[in-house]
Amino acid sequence: MDRFERQYILPGFGPASQQKLRKTSVLIIGAGGLGCPALLYLSAAGIGKIGIIDGDLVSLSNLNRQVLFGKEDLGKNKAESAAEIIQKKYDDIEVEAIPYFLTKENILGIIQNYDLILDGSDNFPTRYLVNDACLIAGKPLVFGAIYQHEGQVAIFNAKGPHSINYRDLYPIPPSAREVPNCNEIGVLGVLPGIIGTWMAAECIKYLTGYGDSLEDKMLFYDLLNHNSYQVQLAKNQDSNQSRPKNHSELQEMDYQDFCGLSTQTDWEAALSFLKNANQSVLVDVREHGEQPELDDVEHLQIPLADLPNSRSQLASFQNILLFCQSGSRSLKAVDMLKSQFPDKNIQSVEGGIIRYFGDLK
Amino acid sequence: MKLLAFGKIAEIIGKQEIEIENFPNTDILVGYLQQQYPALKDLKFSIAIDKKQVNGNVSITTGAEVALLPPFSGG
Numbered sequence: 001m002d003r004f005e006r007q008y009i010l011p012g013f014g015p016a017s018q019q020k021l022r023k024t025s026v027l028i029i030g031a032g033g034l035g036c037p038a039l040l041y042l043s044a045a046g047i048g049k050i051g052i053i054d055g056d057l058v059s060l061s062n063l064n065r066q067v068l069f070g071k072e073d074l075g076k077n078k079a080e081s082a083a084e085i086i087q088k089k090y091d092d093i094e095v096e097a098i099p100y101f102l103t104k105e106n107i108l109g110i111i112q113n114y115d116l117i118l119d120g121s122d123n124f125p126t127r128y129l130v131n132d133a134c135l136i137a138g139k140p141l142v143f144g145a146i147y148q149h150e151g152q153v154a155i156f157n158a159k160g161p162h163s164i165n166y167r168d169l170y171p172i173p174p175s176a177r178e179v180p181n182c183n184e185i186g187v188l189g190v191l192p193g194i195i196g197t198w199m200a201a202e203c204i205k206y207l208t209g210y211g212d213s214l215e216d217k218m219l220f221y222d223l224l225n226h227n228s229y230q231v232q233l234a235k236n237q238d239s240n241q242s243r244p245k246n247h248s249e250l251q252e253m254d255y256q257d258f259c260g261l262s263t264q265t266d267w268e269a270a271l272s273f274l275k276n277a278n279q280s281v282l283v284d285v286r287e288h289g290e291q292p293e294l295d296d297v298e299h300l301q302i303p304l305a306d307l308p309n310s311r312s313q314l315a316s317f318q319n320i321l322l323f324c325q326s327g328s329r330s331l332k333a334v335d336m337l338k339s340q341f342p343d344k345n346i347q348s349v350e351g352g353i354i355r356y357f358g359d360l361k
Numbered sequence: 362m363k364l365l366a367f368g369k370i371a372e373i374i375g376k377q378e379i380e381i382e383n384f385p386n387t388d389i390l391v392g393y394l395q396q397q398y399p400a401l402k403d404l405k406f407s408i409a410i411d412k413k414q415v416n417g418n419v420s421i422t423t424g425a426e427v428a429l430l431p432p433f434s435g436g
Contacts, residue, residue, distance in 0.1 A: 147433035
């Protein structure tokens with residue numbers, strides 16, 4: 001007897017299916033609310049090699065749904081912690097931790113090492129990046145996402161370009177502000193638990209041919225009433241419009257911009273945004289004492305050089321607006337913070353404090 | 362016809378399922394909904410008729426079930 005006996009005695013599954021799982025590698029993008037349950041079940045099921053990519057650190061507010069982690073993991077990298085926990089449970093599978101965020105520069109190199117990609121990320125720029133890279137690399141993609149009390153699961157790109165991909169469904173991306181994520185509007189931990197587990201189930205079914213998978217279909221689920229709704233997806237001629245078709249086109253994409261997250265804004269927009277959006281903050285990235293001071297708008301002061309160490313001060317905000325003297329340091333600051341917080345809306349205010357006093361005063 | 366709404370679209374309409382008069386095609390239906398619920402104008406969504414995704418302007422047969430499917434990003 002081995003630890004997989006209960007699944008290979010299952011009629012219709014059998015030792016051959018177990019063998020397939022053993023020989024397969026799966027990359028889990030994001031060790032978050034979806035990634036944690038998916039990882040638990042895929043490792044338990046005996047997937048031969050599992051990669052976990054996540055540049056984020058475990059924080060207290062993650063613990064209601066990111067069930068791999070506990071208090072002792074706070075502040076640790078999610079991919080490394082998750083890999084350690086899983087490797088300790090099972091020594092018969094290979095687990096690779098990739099402790100940084102996916103970018104258009106690194107994604108193709110990473111996904112080429114895996115047979116199947118599972119997207120448990122939490123923002124639109126990453127979702128489009130993963131979709132496009134999977135198309136270029138010819139990798140099947142198990143997709144799952146949640147919104148408040150609802151979830152959606154699908155398998156994209158199962159058989160190459162003739163299969164459905166995310167852009168067939170949504171050729172024009174929603175702006176990130178149009179659809180808030182769970183950091184902003186909250187979620188009961190069991191919902192990503194259910195959806196992440198369904199994603200794991202779809203991986204196993206797809207890899208072994210057990211049952212009918214969600215290939216080219218999307219399944220919607222509502223936790224409040226247990227309604228589910230399955231839609232047959234269709235190719236969309238608009239889907240190729242702005243899709244990068246190869247490595248160099250991918251490098252030219254700006255996924256933040258594509259998803260309406262431009263890196264610059266003006267004072268008028270910034271001030272109205274601060275007034276109307278929850279969880280927003282304005283940050284002065286100049287050195288202490290630089291003049292003129294902004295004295296009539298509430299803000300934080302974090303000099304550029306201190307930004308890498310200011311994670312705890314900024315982590316609770318979803319919208320971060322940055323200004324400096326003339327708008328060039330704050331642009332640098334956007335880049336620095338984007339690498340720490342890829343799912344946040346981070347913008348530099350054009351023209352800086354000079355423009356503020358010049359135009360508005 | 363029956364209209365099903367998911368995610369933020371259901372929030373805006375106030376219900377997940379409503380019975381409405383028949384509309385000849387999806388463009389006219391969406392135009393009507395945007396007029397009734399102006400917040401819908403800012404949203405991207407895909408449409409399914411009788412559980413099949415449709416693209417472009419598609420005619421709607423009497424008594425069909427039309428679902429408005431917004432993207433989710435959370436994880």
